Amino acid sequence: MSRGYLIYAIDEPYISMANILKKSIEYHTNDAVTILSNKFPDGDATFGKKHKIHNFWQIYWATPYDETIVVDADMLFLNDYSYWWNYLSKFDLLFPDTIINYKQETIQHPQYDKVFIENDIRPAYEKMFYFKKSLLAQEFFTILEQVIKNFNKFSNIKGWKNLLNHDWISYPPSHMATSYIFPICIKMLGIEDVIYDKNDIFKYIDMKLSCLNTSNIIKWDEDLNYWGDYKEFYIENFKQYYPLHYRNAEIHTL
Amino acid sequence: MPKLKKQDQSKNLSTLSKGAIFLAFNNKEINYVKLACLSASSVRKHLNLPCSLITDAGSLRHFEKLEYIRVDKTFENIIIDEKTDKDYKKDHFYSKYKIGNTDNIRKFYDTPYSTFNSQFKNLTKHNIYNLTPYDRTILFDVDFLVNNAILNLAFDVNSPIQLYRNAQTLKNTEPDHPTDKRLNDVSIPLCWSTVIYFNKSPMSKMFFDMWKHVKENYDYYQSVYKFPQGLYRTDFAVSISMHLLKGFNDCVDDVFAELPASPMKYMAYKDDIASVDKNGIVFFANEYGKEWNNILTYSEGENLHMMNKRAIDRHYNKLMELYV
Numbered sequence: 395m396s397r398g399y400l401i402y403a404i405d406e407p408y409i410s411m412a413n414i415l416k417k418s419i420e421y422h423t424n425d426a427v428t429i430l431s432n433k434f435p436d437g438d439a440t441f442g443k444k445h446k447i448h449n450f451w452q453i454y455w456a457t458p459y460d461e462t463i464v465v466d467a468d469m470l471f472l473n474d475y476s477y478w479w480n481y482l483s484k485f486d487l488l489f490p491d492t493i494i495n496y497k498q499e500t501i502q503h504p505q506y507d508k509v510f511i512e513n514d515i516r517p518a519y520e521k522m523f524y525f526k527k528s529l530l531a532q533e534f535f536t537i538l539e540q541v542i543k544n545f546n547k548f549s550n551i552k553g554w555k556n557l558l559n560h561d562w563i564s565y566p567p568s569h570m571a572t573s574y575i576f577p578i579c580i581k582m583l584g585i586e587d588v589i590y591d592k593n594d595i596f597k598y599i600d601m602k603l604s605c606l607n608t609s610n611i612i613k614w615d616e617d618l619n620y621w622g623d624y625k626e627f628y629i630e631n632f633k634q635y636y637p638l639h640y641r642n643a644e645i646h647t648l
Numbered sequence: 649m650p651k652l653k654k655q656d657q658s659k660n661l662s663t664l665s666k667g668a669i670f671l672a673f674n675n676k677e678i679n680y681v682k683l684a685c686l687s688a689s690s691v692r693k694h695l696n697l698p699c700s701l702i703t704d705a706g707s708l709r710h711f712e713k714l715e716y717i718r719v720d721k722t723f724e725n726i727i728i729d730e731k732t733d734k735d736y737k738k739d740h741f742y743s744k745y746k747i748g749n750t751d752n753i754r755k756f757y758d759t760p761y762s763t764f765n766s767q768f769k770n771l772t773k774h775n776i777y778n779l780t781p782y783d784r785t786i787l788f789d790v791d792f793l794v795n796n797a798i799l800n801l802a803f804d805v806n807s808p809i810q811l812y813r814n815a816q817t818l819k820n821t822e823p824d825h826p827t828d829k830r831l832n833d834v835s836i837p838l839c840w841s842t843v844i845y846f847n848k849s850p851m852s853k854m855f856f857d858m859w860k861h862v863k864e865n866y867d868y869y870q871s872v873y874k875f876p877q878g879l880y881r882t883d884f885a886v887s888i889s890m891h892l893l894k895g896f897n898d899c900v901d902d903v904f905a906e907l908p909a910s911p912m913k914y915m916a917y918k919d920d921i922a923s924v925d926k927n928g929i930v931f932f933a934n935e936y937g938k939e940w941n942n943i944l945t946y947s948e949g950e951n952l953h954m955m956n957k958r959a960i961d962r963h964y965n966k967l968m969e970l971y972v
Contacts, residue, residue, distance in 0.1 A: 407893070497834075497835075497836075498897065498899070562842075606834070607833065608833040608834050609833070618834060628896060630834050630873075630874075631872050631873065631891070632836070632896060632897070633895060633896035633897055635897065
């Protein structure tokens with residue numbers, strides 16, 4: 395069984411970020427890394443689009459590996475997490491159940507996405523996830539294709555209410571982002587019970603402002619002290635262990 | 649060196665001396681030696697540990713003159729820390745925190761309605777490692793009252809350093825003041841130096857040496873960890889030392905354990921004692937941000953960090969009756 399990391403990155407600055415991430419993975423591990431920015435089996439559907447995630451569903455068919463960990467381009471590997479592979483191979487599709495902030499505090503679901511929680515949909519923490527070539531994963535990516543291709547049906551109030559099967563007023567996702575469409579797909583398939591890592595082994599650090607448990611921060615890369623590079627990285631003197639999702643911050647030391 | 653068998657190890661452990669230690673340096677406002685007598689009485693009653701006092705000659709004279717009792721009735725050992733006064737005067741650090749002719753001034757509350765300024769002589773607390781006469785020691789702040797035997801379990805835990813990382817108010821809620829939770833909301837969690845278990849081991853020595861290092865470079869660490877400027881707080885120094893020794897991580901490990909029966913319950917400076925009965929204490933728990941609002945709470949059989957020292961003084965005799 396082949397194993398490797400796949401980074402989905404279309405256009406700049408994501409391709410540059412993906413290259414830094416690739417370098418960080420290769421520094422800490424001996425695992426294979428692929429950056430997916432073209433050569434999509436079903437063609438490139440992102441031309442002229444603002445949010446370039448229209449090809450995301452093709453990952454399943456594009457990956458050269460039997461087992462893949464998909465990572466967002468704006469992440470950084472800071473340690474060798476090779477021990478994950480043997481654990482992950484027990485699953486067909488796995489997302490982190492919880493993630494942490496740079497202070498190692500567990501992020502609560504409502505902090506991550508209050509609106510989704512109010513609508514009884516939990517966040518998927520899809521910035522890093524694992525899948526194996528399997529029926530469940532294929533099913534997931536197939537529904538993902540449908541949701542991406544028919545996103546306009548969910549992004550209006552009528553479609554949103556139909557999906558949620560309730561009548562109260564709630565606001566549909568405003569634009570196509572993985573953090574919206576992944577939870578929708580998981581909800582539609584009803585697989586919440588099997589695809590989250592209940593053992594909390596598989597996780598990453600997220601720098602989303604609402605999850606930092608602090609006020610007065612507008613841009614974390616300007617308001618917090620950080621130093622280091624992909625070999626080791628510190629934020630406010632906390633040494634970061636897990637993969638860091640730095641969210642488009644301009645980290646000048648990389 | 650041959651390895652000890654498990655049986656020998658436990659035998660060895662039982663021969664190691666254990667005890668409680670208190671630091672008390674009086675000033676014009678607070679009679680710390682008197683508070684230490686109360687705290688030591690609670691330790692003797694509930695933990696049955698020998699107690700030692702570290703003080704200076706002036707504090708001892710002051711106490712004995714005012715109270716007409718001898719401290720050697722409460723403490724097995726009285727260690728006069730001769731260096732203290734000299735250290736305080738020499739320490740370049742102190743001149744920074746000087747107000748008038750007095751060093752390291754802290755504003756103390758006695759309920760929300762009364763305040764007073766008092767010197768806070770805590771710069772040499774890290775030196776306790778060298779001064780303790782015991783192999784295994786629990787260091788108590790003099791405003792800590794022991795009301796059950798659970799802290800004796802610390803001697804059975806195989807961790808060289810144990811302290812409280814969590815605290816709760818008299819209303820069983822998390823601390824109201826942000827710096828009683830973290831040094832800053834972007835920074836590390838606060839660890840309390842109120843009660844510290846330690847043994848004579850290289851790891852413990854490293855911890856107290858690191859504490860000294862943090863104290864000596866307090867300004868630098870203030871800029872790194874972003875805690876409020878001004879007063880030297882040993883809680884901050886301890887929290888930073890632990891974070892540095894843990895490799896800049898906030899993780900659970902075997903070296904630094906949480907003391908038994910965490911969280912530590914505390915009476916805040918703005919709380920007051922309503923009355924003391926034969927089993928427990930009735931408090932006025934003041935509401936943070938609503939100073940006019942006090943809630944009656946009762947505590948019995950719980951260890952208590954009694955921050956409002958003037959309140960202890962007002963009810964001293966009644967409190968002492970709990971421990972005789």
